[in-house]
Amino acid sequence: MFCEVCGKKEATVHLTEIIxxxxxxxxxxxxxxxxxxxxxxxxxxxxxLLAGLADLGSTTEPELLEKVKCPSCGFTYQDFxxxxxxxxxxxxxxxxxxxGTLLKRIHGADRHTGKIPLMVGKTVKDTRNLQDLxxxxxxxxxxxxxxxxxxxxxxxxxxxxxxxxxx
Amino acid sequence: MDYKDFINQxxxxxxxxxxxxxxxxxxxxxxxxNLDKVPFSNWADKGRLEDVLVxxxxxxxxxxxxxxxxxxxxxxxxxxxxxFLVERHLMSPEHxxxxxxxxxxxxxxxxxxxxxxxxxxxxxxxxxxxxxxxxCWKIADSLDTELSKKLAFAYSAKWGYLTxxxxxxxxxxxxxxxxxxxALVFTGQIGKILQAIAxxxxxxxxxxxxxTDATGNIFQISNQVAMGITEEETIDNIERISNxxxxxxxxxRKTILTKNKEALVxxxxxxxxxxxxxxxxxxxETITLLSAIRLxxxxxxxxxxxRRTVNELFLLTQPAHLQELDGRPLNANERDVKxxxxxxxxxx
Numbered sequence: 001m002f003c004e005v006c007g008k009k010e011a012t013v014h015l016t017e018i019i020x021x022x023x024x025x026x027x028x029x030x031x032x033x034x035x036x037x038x039x040x041x042x043x044x045x046x047x048x049l050l051a052g053l054a055d056l057g058s059t060t061e062p063e064l065l066e067k068v069k070c071p072s073c074g075f076t077y078q079d080f081x082x083x084x085x086x087x088x089x090x091x092x093x094x095x096x097x098x099x100g101t102l103l104k105r106i107h108g109a110d111r112h113t114g115k116i117p118l119m120v121g122k123t124v125k126d127t128r129n130l131q132d133l134x135x136x137x138x139x140x141x142x143x144x145x146x147x148x149x150x151x152x153x154x155x156x157x158x159x160x161x162x163x164x165x166x167x
Numbered sequence: 168m169d170y171k172d173f174i175n176q177x178x179x180x181x182x183x184x185x186x187x188x189x190x191x192x193x194x195x196x197x198x199x200x201n202l203d204k205v206p207f208s209n210w211a212d213k214g215r216l217e218d219v220l221v222x223x224x225x226x227x228x229x230x231x232x233x234x235x236x237x238x239x240x241x242x243x244x245x246x247x248x249x250x251f252l253v254e255r256h257l258m259s260p261e262h263x264x265x266x267x268x269x270x271x272x273x274x275x276x277x278x279x280x281x282x283x284x285x286x287x288x289x290x291x292x293x294x295x296x297x298x299x300x301x302x303c304w305k306i307a308d309s310l311d312t313e314l315s316k317k318l319a320f321a322y323s324a325k326w327g328y329l330t331x332x333x334x335x336x337x338x339x340x341x342x343x344x345x346x347x348x349x350a351l352v353f354t355g356q357i358g359k360i361l362q363a364i365a366x367x368x369x370x371x372x373x374x375x376x377x378x379t380d381a382t383g384n385i386f387q388i389s390n391q392v393a394m395g396i397t398e399e400e401t402i403d404n405i406e407r408i409s410n411x412x413x414x415x416x417x418x419x420r421k422t423i424l425t426k427n428k429e430a431l432v433x434x435x436x437x438x439x440x441x442x443x444x445x446x447x448x449x450x451x452e453t454i455t456l457l458s459a460i461r462l463x464x465x466x467x468x469x470x471x472x473x474r475r476t477v478n479e480l481f482l483l484t485q486p487a488h489l490q491e492l493d494g495r496p497l498n499a500n501e502r503d504v505k506x507x508x509x510x511x512x513x514x515x
Binding site: 072073075083084085086087088089090092093099102103106107108109110111112113114115117118 | 201203204205206207209210286308311312315316320321322323324325326327328329331332333334336337338340368392393394395396397398
C-alpha cells in the first residue's frame with residue numbers, strides 16, 4: 001500500500017480518526033506522517049514511552065551496559081530499550097539496578113506487597129517480615145523509642161540467625 | 168461443545184445481571200503469569216513456545232474450574248473465528264496476531280479464559296456481568312493458586328510476579344469495569360470525571376473509540392499500577408471509584424428524567440425508530456443507537472425489550488459475529504445490510 005499523501009513511499013503509519021462517529025482512515029508513509037505533526041502524538045505508543053523512561057542517561061554507564069547480557073536468555077538492556085519488553089524472568093536480576101529505578105517510576109513503588117505463591121511461600125514471608133521489622137525499628141529510633149527499637153533489633157537478629165542455619 | 172456454539176449462548180458478561188447492572192455492564196480481572204526459567208513468549212524459540220503451550224494446557228485442563236473447558240489452538244482458526252473470540256472478550260486483539268504458538272482455554276460458560284503465549288505465558292482472565300470485581304478476583308486467585316501447584320511461576324520476593332512488560336510487574340493484576348455512562352456524556356460532565364480519575368492513578372478509556380467521544384458511551388476504568396499495592400487494595404480502589412461514578416450517572420439520569428424528559432424520550436424513540444427501519448447500518452451507528460435504547464430500557468421508557476436483548480445486539484452486530492451467523496465471509500457493505508436485517512428481526 002502506498003502513502004495517500006505523496007503516493008510514492010510505502011504506507012507504514014495508519015491513522016484512524018473518529019470524529020462524531022465518523023471514522024476516517026489515513027495511510028501514510030513515515031515522512032508524510034511526521035508532517036502531520038500533532039496527529040503523531042496519538043501514534044506514540046507504550047513502547048516509546050517505556051524506552052524513554054528506561055533511558056536512564058547519566059545514572060548508568062552505557063558502554064558497560066551494552067555488554068551485559070542476561071545469562072539465561074541473552075537479552076541486553078539495549079534490546080529492552082528497543083522493544084519495551086524483557087526477555088525472561090532472570091532479566092530482572094541481570095538488570096536489577098536499572099529496572100529498580102524504572103519500576104519505581106512506573107508504579108511509584110519498587111516492592112511487591114501482594115500475593116505470594118505457594119511454592120516460595122515460607123522464605124518470602126520471612127523476608128517480608130524481616131523488612132517490616134527493620135522499617136519499624138528505624139521508625140522507633142527516629143521517634144527515640146529506644147526500648148522498642150532494642151526489642152525489634154533482637155527479633156531481627158533472631159530471624160536472621162534462623163535464616164543462616166542449614167534447613 | 169465447540170467454540171462455534173458460543174454464538175447460540177448468552178456470554179456471561181452480557182447477561183445484564185449482577186449489582187448495578189444498569190450502569191456497570193461487566194467486571195474483569197486479568198492476571199499475568201510466566202513460567203520460571205523460560206524466556207517470555209516474544210523472546211522464546213519455537214521449541215520452548217510449544218513446551219509452554221503444552222505445559223499450560225495440561226495444567227489448566229486438570230484444574231477444577233477448567234475441567235470441561237475448551238482448548239483452541241489459534242492457528243487452527245480462521246481470521247474471522249479469531250476475531251469472533253476477540254469480540255466476545257475471550258482474548259485480546261493482540262492475541263489474534265502471529266498465532267503460531269498461541270492458544271486459548273475457555274470455560275463453557277465463558278467466565279474464565281486463559282490465553283497461552285500472549286505477551287506473557289499465561290493471561291488468566293475472569294469476566295462477570297455487573298459490578299462484580301471482587302468475585303472475579305476470587306475466581307482468578309483460586310485458579311492461579313491451583314495452577315501454581317503444577318507450574319512454577321517466575322517470581323521475585325522483592326518484585327513479585329515477573330512479567331514481559333514492567334508495567335505489569337508485581338501483582339500482574341489488571342482489574343477493570345465497563346460502565347455505560349450516557350447521562351454523564353449527555354450533560355457534558357464526563358470530561359471532568361475522566362480527568363479526575365486519571366489523577367487518582369486509574370485509567371479510563373472508551374471501549375469503542377477514545378476520550379470523551381467514546382462511541383456508545385461505554386467506558387472502561389482500570390488500575391494503572393501493579394506494585395506496592397495488594398490485589399485486594401487494587402480491586403477496592405477501582406470499586407470505590409467506579410461506585411462513585413455509578414451513583415453520579417444514576418443521579419444525573421434521574422435529573423434528566425425530571426427536568427428534560429421530552430428531549431430524552433425523543434432521542435430514545437428516534438434511536439428505536441432508526442434501528443427498526445434501517446436497511447443499511449454501520450457498526451458505529453448501531454452502537455450509538457443501542458446506547459440510547461439501553462438507557463431507555465434502564466429508565467423504563469422502552470418497554471418492549473429487556474436489557475439482555477440490547478446487550479445481545481451489542482455483540483451480535485459486531486463484524487465477526489455477523490459473519491459467523493451467516494456462515495460465510497462478508498465485506499463491509501454486505502455486513503451493513505446483514506446488520507440492519509438482524510436488528511429489524513430482533514426488534515419486531
